[in-house]
Amino acid sequence: MLNRFAKELIENWRLGLVASTNADGTPNLSPKGTFVVHDDTTIGFADLRSPGTVENISERPVIEVNFVDQLTRQGVRLRGQARIVSPDMPEFAKLKKPYIAGWPDLADMINAIVLIDLSEVKPICTPAYDAGAECDALRQSWMERIRDINIKHSVSEAGEC
Known part of the structure; x- marks a missing residue:
């Protein structure tokens, strides 16, 4: 189900926007x-600081995740059933290994692993391509924009997390 593009996108960018549904029916992104x-057919993320998302998934497990290459404006929209694998479950230790390898400084913060069994994978593509934009030109343009933002922010006050 996941093609090479989708796998590379997830592995390179890592940041996915997870959409779940709150108890009152409102979206949680x-x-x-x-x-x-x-x-x-399976992706996952470490529950580090996700109480709202995990609570939503435990009650309403259908979620959607979007990944976008910020430079080319191409991405994937993934839908599936999420399930929470907690530390007391037998599969947790094995599942946790790639998260520890990828984020060793966060290993002690992992409360659970959220696995998503995918049912749908759809491409995301900016309308700029419909207007004739080319991938390399978009990448270059956005890299320049990021450079300009970095220069601008290096001389201003940093925000707090």
Whole structure:
């Protein structure tokens, strides 16, 4: 189900925007930066600081995740059933290994692994391509924009996290 483009996108960018549904039916959108491709039909992220998302998933497990290459404006929209694998479950220790390898400084903060069994994978592509934009030109343009933003912010006050 996941093609090479989708796998490389997730592995290179890691940041996925997870959409779950709150109890009152309103959307909950939360960025997660620890995504791992487990196989062709399963991705996951480490629950580090995700109480709202995890609570939503435990009650309403259908979620959507978007990944976008910020430079080319291409991406994937993934939909599936999420499930929470907690530390007391037998599969947790094995599943945790790629998260520890990728983010060793965060290993002690992992509360659970959220696995998503994918049911749908769709491409995301900016309308700029419909107007004749080319991938390399978009990449170059956005790299210049990022450089300009970095220069601008290096001389201003840094925001707090």
